[in-house]
Amino acid sequence: MWQRFTLYDLRVIGHYLGTLILFFAVLMALPFATAVVFQEWEPAARYLVAIGIAMVAGCSLRFLRIEPGRLDRRQALAVTGFAWVVLALFASVPLYFSGHYFTYLDAVFDGVSGLTTTGASLIVDLDHLSYADNMFRFAMHALGGLGLIVVALSFGLFGRGGGASLFSSEGRSEHVVPNVVQTTQFIARITFIIIAVATVIITALCLVMGMEPTRAFLNALWVSTSGFVTGGFTPMQLSIMYYHSFPLELILMVLMILGSISFVIHSEVWKGRASAFFKDIETKTMLLWLAVMAFVFTATLASSPFNDILAILRRGLFMIISAFTTTGFQVVTTNQITTSFSNGAFLTLAFIMAVGGASGSTAGGIKFSRMGIIFKSIVSNVKEALAPDSARVVVSYNHVGKRVLTPEVVKEAMTVFILFVITYVIGALVGIAHGGEAIPAIFESVAMTSNGGIITSLATPGMPATLELFYIFQMWAGRLEFVTLLALVVEIVASAIPRPRPKDRL
Amino acid sequence: MRRQWIAAALAVALAGALAVPGFVAWADTKDAEAATLRGSVTNEDVPTDDTGVVDTAARDEATAKKDANAVAPDVQKPAPAPQPGDESESPEGPINEDVPTDEAGVVKGGAEDAEGGGDGESAPASKPARPALPDPVFGEGVNEDNLVNPQQKPDSSFIYDTAISALQEADSYLNNQTVQVTGEVVGDRIVAEFDPGFYWIVLQGSDKAHSEIPVFMAGDFTELIDTYGAYGRKGTTLQVRGTFHLTCSEHEGLTDLHADAVTLVEKGSITEQPFDIGTFMPGLLLVAVGFVMLIVFHQMREGQR
Numbered sequence: 001m002w003q004r005f006t007l008y009d010l011r012v013i014g015h016y017l018g019t020l021i022l023f024f025a026v027l028m029a030l031p032f033a034t035a036v037v038f039q040e041w042e043p044a045a046r047y048l049v050a051i052g053i054a055m056v057a058g059c060s061l062r063f064l065r066i067e068p069g070r071l072d073r074r075q076a077l078a079v080t081g082f083a084w085v086v087l088a089l090f091a092s093v094p095l096y097f098s099g100h101y102f103t104y105l106d107a108v109f110d111g112v113s114g115l116t117t118t119g120a121s122l123i124v125d126l127d128h129l130s131y132a133d134n135m136f137r138f139a140m141h142a143l144g145g146l147g148l149i150v151v152a153l154s155f156g157l158f159g160r161g162g163g164a165s166l167f168s169s170e171g172r173s174e175h176v177v178p179n180v181v182q183t184t185q186f187i188a189r190i191t192f193i194i195i196a197v198a199t200v201i202i203t204a205l206c207l208v209m210g211m212e213p214t215r216a217f218l219n220a221l222w223v224s225t226s227g228f229v230t231g232g233f234t235p236m237q238l239s240i241m242y243y244h245s246f247p248l249e250l251i252l253m254v255l256m257i258l259g260s261i262s263f264v265i266h267s268e269v270w271k272g273r274a275s276a277f278f279k280d281i282e283t284k285t286m287l288l289w290l291a292v293m294a295f296v297f298t299a300t301l302a303s304s305p306f307n308d309i310l311a312i313l314r315r316g317l318f319m320i321i322s323a324f325t326t327t328g329f330q331v332v333t334t335n336q337i338t339t340s341f342s343n344g345a346f347l348t349l350a351f352i353m354a355v356g357g358a359s360g361s362t363a364g365g366i367k368f369s370r371m372g373i374i375f376k377s378i379v380s381n382v383k384e385a386l387a388p389d390s391a392r393v394v395v396s397y398n399h400v401g402k403r404v405l406t407p408e409v410v411k412e413a414m415t416v417f418i419l420f421v422i423t424y425v426i427g428a429l430v431g432i433a434h435g436g437e438a439i440p441a442i443f444e445s446v447a448m449t450s451n452g453g454i455i456t457s458l459a460t461p462g463m464p465a466t467l468e469l470f471y472i473f474q475m476w477a478g479r480l481e482f483v484t485l486l487a488l489v490v491e492i493v494a495s496a497i498p499r500p501r502p503k504d505r506l
Numbered sequence: 507m508r509r510q511w512i513a514a515a516l517a518v519a520l521a522g523a524l525a526v527p528g529f530v531a532w533a534d535t536k537d538a539e540a541a542t543l544r545g546s547v548t549n550e551d552v553p554t555d556d557t558g559v560v561d562t563a564a565r566d567e568a569t570a571k572k573d574a575n576a577v578a579p580d581v582q583k584p585a586p587a588p589q590p591g592d593e594s595e596s597p598e599g600p601i602n603e604d605v606p607t608d609e610a611g612v613v614k615g616g617a618e619d620a621e622g623g624g625d626g627e628s629a630p631a632s633k634p635a636r637p638a639l640p641d642p643v644f645g646e647g648v649n650e651d652n653l654v655n656p657q658q659k660p661d662s663s664f665i666y667d668t669a670i671s672a673l674q675e676a677d678s679y680l681n682n683q684t685v686q687v688t689g690e691v692v693g694d695r696i697v698a699e700f701d702p703g704f705y706w707i708v709l710q711g712s713d714k715a716h717s718e719i720p721v722f723m724a725g726d727f728t729e730l731i732d733t734y735g736a737y738g739r740k741g742t743t744l745q746v747r748g749t750f751h752l753t754c755s756e757h758e759g760l761t762d763l764h765a766d767a768v769t770l771v772e773k774g775s776i777t778e779q780p781f782d783i784g785t786f787m788p789g790l791l792l793v794a795v796g797f798v799m800l801i802v803f804h805q806m807r808e809g810q811r
Binding site: 022025039040041042044045046047048049050051052053054055056058059060062063066067124125127128129130131208209210211212215236237238241242243244245246305306308310311314315331332333335336339340460461 | 758779785800
């Protein structure tokens with residue numbers, strides 16, 4: 001019943017993975033160049049070694065199949081699924097040898113967190129990190145936020161074979177334009193423009209704050225990148241609190257919201273059809289969801305030290321936006337989340353992260369479109385219950401055009417929703433089994449699976465290896481939205497089980 | 507028999523000589539001590555209220571009465587040797603009962619000089635000089651400005667000498683408390699957006715997790731900082747005393763430390779990184795091997811087409 005991977009499949013998968021690893025080696029030239037410019041010779045030597053290792057490994061894998069041919073759907077699933085973890089392993093090499101990680105697994109965790117744009121970091125003494133290492137962290141965010149496959153396709157790395165399969169297996173179901181390569185190029189272009197504009201504005205703000213020009217530019221570039229791709233890494237250990245600037249927080253809130261909107265909607269607005277944004281089911285779901293959760297969050301904060309209206313507006317609103325866009329920026333300390341926030345506020349933030357942003361964007365979580373479809377399905381069921389037996393109930397929704405709610409669409413939404421919830425629960429149980437309190441364990445599990453990245457007390461440097469491995473799995477699964485990963489796991493297991501011997505015929 | 511009678515007579519004569527006052531010097535000491543003790547204030551003489559707390563006013567009055575009845579004016583102990591800084595003390599040296607105190611029993615500094623100017627409670631001109639008893643702990647050098655009054659009430663001026671890591675994990679018990687921490691200045695000096703003349707700096711602890719705390723301080727204090735910590739730079743180490751806020755009401759709920767006093771502990775330093783081609787050799791070798799493999803791969807692919 002289950003198809004197995006053949007040796008030919010493995011060689012093709014190896015070839016394309018090698019191509020991605022070679023591309024990653026080119027990406028590492030960016031931190032190498034940064035190190036040379038700022039005369040950081042130790043990081044420069046380190047990144048040169050990392051580039052060499054990636055080149056040798058990538059070329060070796062490509063030798064498995066000189067002419068790979070066209071990718072079929074199963075091979076594309078495997079390439080996409082493995083790419084995130086394989087590249088994170090190569091990313092951990094220069095990170096670990098920077099001396100800012102307690103264990104090698106912590107460096108792997110940061111590699112996965114960077115590529116999946118979770119934003120949770122186990123780095124130690126971040127404020128003494130070199131410019132080269134910081135540039136690499138944010139380059140990983142940019143690559144992962146856009147999508148490894150998206151970037152590879154936009155550069156034509158996979159030739160003419162299997163682009164559509166790869167694109168959809170990365171969790172992208174929407175084509176901005178009919179041509180996949182043009183879609184990926186559009187996404188890359190819009191990202192570049194928005195980040196460039198934000199960098200200029202934030203650089204000016206940082207100069208006014210009193211920072212040196214170089215540090216102002218680099219900080220602006222990094223937080224703009226992290227904000228738009230809803231990553232969550234920051235160049236300073238205190239996160240966005242470091243800057244003590246309300247205008248900067250305002251700009252970042254806008255950036256995060258832009259990053260959590262579907263690129264299809266960006267394309268429609270770009271073409272002058274702004275009404276598409278307001279009519280979309282995701283926009284309506286987002287506004288309703290945020291209104292309700294903001295009310296609940298404010299009410300839960302009323303009994304805490306954050307009951308001041310200015311504190312709620314500035315810090316509370318920022319945290320809500322950081323949570324729902326699954327960015328992970330913080331303007332309150334981890335200690336404040338666990339001590340000053342009430343349990344209700346704590347859990348409310350977790351719920352907001354759990355749902356996440358829009359599909360087809362850089363945000364994680366269950367996604368607004370699925371929540372909207374599930375809600376519409378409930379409405380459809382109620383209508384069917386009330387309507388006569390002979391009546392045919394049709395429910396429609398607006399998502400870049402009017403669409404009819406079909407059972408297949410509802411099945412897909414419900415499947416992913418249930419898988420997310422199961423993973424949240426299992427992750428919480430794993431956290432509790434490692435000695436964590438229940439609410440922080442739930443919060444941490446949701447942060448990892450939704451790629452939210454706001455961490456509290458469990459995800460700390462040197463945490464138990466089993467917990468760390470499970471969190472890495474959660475980040476990976478959340479980024480791929482489960483189906484790709486589950487399909488990959490089933491294929492691997494089916495391939496590993498020996499084929500039953502045919503019975504001898506007389 | 508005759509010798510025994512002579513020995514007995516000599517013993518009686520000796521005893522009689524010892525009994526005569528002034529005949530042997532040390533025989534007079536006991537009387538002198540007895541006389542001194544007769545005139546001194548004992549615990550039973552110190553008046554207290556119902557709870558057992560010393561009633562200072564009544565005590566001083568009782569002391570004055572005792573002084574009036576004091577005996578052996580010719581017996582005086584030598585005054586204690588003057589200690590450095592004790593120039594204001596009288597040669598005889600004050601004792602506890604003569605030191606004026608306020609209602610809480612705390613010693614009033616400088617008030618002892620006014621006492622000689624007309625304080626009605628004691629009359630140093632009329633009363634004989636009191637022998638200064640040596641302090642059992644500090645010996646002859648007792649500074650009346652540093653006397654401890656065990657009856658003093660506690661106040662809230664306690665300073666928590668703590669670490670930045672403790673502030674990062676602080677609960678509400680440290681909120682609005684005066685703390686003192688030491689750490690390295692890292693990052694940048696950020697202008698406080700709504701407080702002209704004030705700046706934000708970040709202080710990093712030396713614990714394993716490198717905990718940090720934002721510090722709000724006046725511009726004058728920032729002049730002490732010569733280096734801001736970053737890659738290759740160790741920042742200035744400062745000791746900061748100020749008020750810790752778990753959720754600062756002035757700064758919209760931020761966890762911060764408002765500095766009242768800043769002291770330079772250690773200046774910063776910059777670590778130079780010399781260029782060494784040897785450290786690049788492994789990377790260059792690997793990249794060269796990678797390029798060779800790329801060329802070979804392309805040759806093989808071209809050959810297959």
